[in-house]
């Protein structure tokens with residue numbers, strides 16, 4: 377496996393960054409063989425591959441913790457393009473930071489202000505990036521399936537940073553990383569090599585429009601967790617009964633003793649009709665307030681993936697305080713995306729093609 381050693385001293389010196397990262401290789405060997413070339417959907421990852429990503433993120437975090445310069449030379453000379461056709465705060469910034477911390481050259485491409493506004497197609501943009509030698513393209517697009525199309529046009533690795541209402545696999549990975557940290561114990565050795573077996577995660581809200589929910593259900597199921605979706609019937613997709621999870625309309629009952637509540641934003645920008653009578657009624661049925669927070673297990677956590685609407689999915693300071701890990705999710709996003717870039721874009725990825 378490609379070494380993550382930093383060149384700052386003997387790779388195997390006890391306590392050195394090199395030594396810590398050698399453990400990364402040892403810890404991820406099993407799932408490593410299973411890693412896909414592209415990360416387009418959570419289903420691209422087997423349980424072993426997902427655990428390999430989470431373990432690698434743990435070791436990267438260990439290796440750079442407390443360092444004055446939090447950088448590794450792993451992707452030096454590689455080019456990562458962030459291709460964003462849709463607005464993003466957390467994902468775009470964290471992919472940029474992750475690639476820079478791995479010493480890659482980073483190009484940030486936003487559709488606004490580019491030749492896309494003159495009518496250039498996704499394919500032509502992709503071929504331009506290919507001509508410039510992009511080793512990896514991180515793409516967010518409002519059209520479900522755009523990353524799949526891109527993967528057919530470019531030679532490098534494609535990573536889906538959110539496509540329409542379809543998938544957001546790195547969000548699911550960072551959520552699983554956060555869950556593992558809180559639910560499996562404080563020591564790295566308690567977490568490495570493990571999934572989330574028998575843990576109960578309740579995902580609440582606008583499932584219909586949520587790529588985060590889709591990716592989380594798939595990944596959490598692969599990691600052995602039990603997932604319950606809670607939403608008004610109008611915000612559940614057709615065919616949800618075939619997903620590997622339960623569905624409930626009773627939030628109080630679902631939250632009782634749960635290990636985590638994942639609150640989804642109501643995506644008004646994707647709605648073309650009335651999905652519930654009023655915001656107040658939505659919050660009454662599906663918002664997290666202090667009474668409902670108390671129903672979650674004492675060790676349980678409250679999560680939220682994107683920009684939150686405090687008066688809708690959260691009420692009465694339900695987003696803050698005990699058990700809220702919302703800002704921690706953002707921090708973990710950088711580490712997990714470093715692991716994804718390292719595993720898929722380092723030389724080993726090319727060998728697998």
Ligand code: CP
Nearest residue numbers: 464465466467681682
């Ligand atoms: N979680 C997430 O996708 O957030 P952004 O839309 O800010 O990237």
